[in-house]
Amino acid sequence: MTISARxxxxxxxxxxxLATALAGPALAVDETPAPTSSPxxxxxxxxxxxxxxxxxxxxxxxxxxxGEVDAEPEEPSAKPPLPGEVxxxxxxxxxxxxxxxxxQGSQYHRAVGPPNANYKGTSRTARSTFTSEVTGxxxxxxxxxxxxxxxxxxxxxxAKYEVNVSAKLTAKLGNSISVDTPSHKTTHAVYGxxxxxxxGKSYWLRGNCTTTPEQTVTSYSPYRIGWYLWxx
Numbered sequence: 001m002t003i004s005a006r007x008x009x010x011x012x013x014x015x016x017x018l019a020t021a022l023a024g025p026a027l028a029v030d031e032t033p034a035p036t037s038s039p040x041x042x043x044x045x046x047x048x049x050x051x052x053x054x055x056x057x058x059x060x061x062x063x064x065x066x067g068e069v070d071a072e073p074e075e076p077s078a079k080p081p082l083p084g085e086v087x088x089x090x091x092x093x094x095x096x097x098x099x100x101x102x103x104q105g106s107q108y109h110r111a112v113g114p115p116n117a118n119y120k121g122t123s124r125t126a127r128s129t130f131t132s133e134v135t136g137x138x139x140x141x142x143x144x145x146x147x148x149x150x151x152x153x154x155x156x157x158x159a160k161y162e163v164n165v166s167a168k169l170t171a172k173l174g175n176s177i178s179v180d181t182p183s184h185k186t187t188h189a190v191y192g193x194x195x196x197x198x199x200g201k202s203y204w205l206r207g208n209c210t211t212t213p214e215q216t217v218t219s220y221s222p223y224r225i226g227w228y229l230w231x232x
Contacts, residue, residue, distance in 0.1 A: 048179065049230040053109040053190070056197070058143045058218050066139055069167040070151040073097060076204055076212055093207035097148030099217065104161050105197030108220060109228040112136035112171040112192040120181040130189040130227070131176040138193035139168040144217035147202040153219055157198050165221035169193045177227050186232045195220040 075095055113134040120126045140150050150167065157165055171192050181187040198219050204212040 047229065048187070049228065051230055052188070053111075053228045053230075054106075056108055056141070056220060061141050061143045061218075061220075064140045064142060064150050066137065066168050068150070069140065069154075070149050072149050073147060075206075091207070092205055092209040095205060095207045097146075097152070097202065097204050098211075099146065099148045099153050099156050099200055099202045101153075101157050101160050101198050101200040103199040104157075104163075105199065107194045107196055107223060109190065109194055110138045110192050110220075111190040111228075112138065113190075116189045117186055118181055119186040120183055123183050125180050125182055127178055128181045128187050128189075129176055129178045130191075132171065132173055132191040135170065135173045136192075137168050137170050138195065138222050140222065141195070141220045142217060143219075145202065145215040146217050146219075147204045147212065147215065150219075153198075153200070153217070154221055156200070157219075157221060161198075163196060163223065165196055165223050167222070169222040169225055171225050175225075177229075179229060182231070188230050188232065190228050191226075192228070193225055194223045196223040 113132055113136065116130045118126075118128040118130075120128075140154070142150065142153070146153060154165055154167060157163065175191060177189065179187060179189075198221065200217050200219070201214045202217045203214045206212075
C-alpha cells in the first residue's frame with residue numbers, strides 16, 4: 001500500500017465549490033466493466049461507507065471449485081410412483097435436475113488479499129492511494145441442495161434478471177484507487193469481487209414426471225471486481 005499526502009492551500013469557498021464540481025477523485029479503471037443494472041448496492045468504487053462490508057449469514061455456505069461448475073449431480077434413487085401419480089401418456093424423459101430462481105438480493109463483497117488502512121492525524125485532508133497486493137479468484141458459493149449444475153443456475157439467473165454474473169472472476173495484483181482521507185479519520189480499503197445473492201428452488205424431475213421434494217437454494221455469484229471503502 002502506498003500512501004501519499006499533499007499540502008492543502010486555503011482558497012475562497014466559491015472556488016472550492018467550483019473545483020468540486022469540475023474534478024472528482026482519481027480512480028483506477030477496473031478491467032471488468034460494471035453492468036448497466038444496479039441491484040440494491042452501489043456500483044461506484046469511490047463510495048465511502050460507514051462500516052466494513054456485510055458478509056453472508058447463511059450456514060453451510062459451500063464454495064464451488066471452478067472445475068465443478070458444470071458437474072451434474074447424480075440422479076437420486078427413484079421410488080415407484082403411486083397409482084394416479086403419473087397421467088397416462090405423459091413422458092418427462094430424460095430425467096434432469098431443475099433450478100428456478102425466485103428472488104434477487106443484495107451484493108456482497110468478497111475480499112482478495114488483506115485490508116488496507118490509512119489514518120490522517122493532522123488538521124488537513126490527505127490523499128490516500130491503495131493498491132491491491134495479490135491476485136485471486138472468487139467463484140460461486142451455494143447453500144442448500146442444488147439438483148443441477150452451478151452452470152445451469154448461473155444461466156437461469158442471467159436469463160431471468162438480466163445480470164452479468166459469472167462462474168468466477170479474478171481480482172488482479174496492482175489495481176489502485178485514490179481517495180481523500182479527512183482530518184483525524186481512517187480510510188479502510190479492501191479489493192476483491194462483488195457477488196450477487198439469489199434465492200431459488202431446486203428439485204429432480206424424473207422420467208415418469210414425478211419430482212423430488214423442492215429444496216431452497218441460496219447462491220452468491222461473482223458480479224464485478226472492485227474496491228470497498230469505509231471510514232472510521
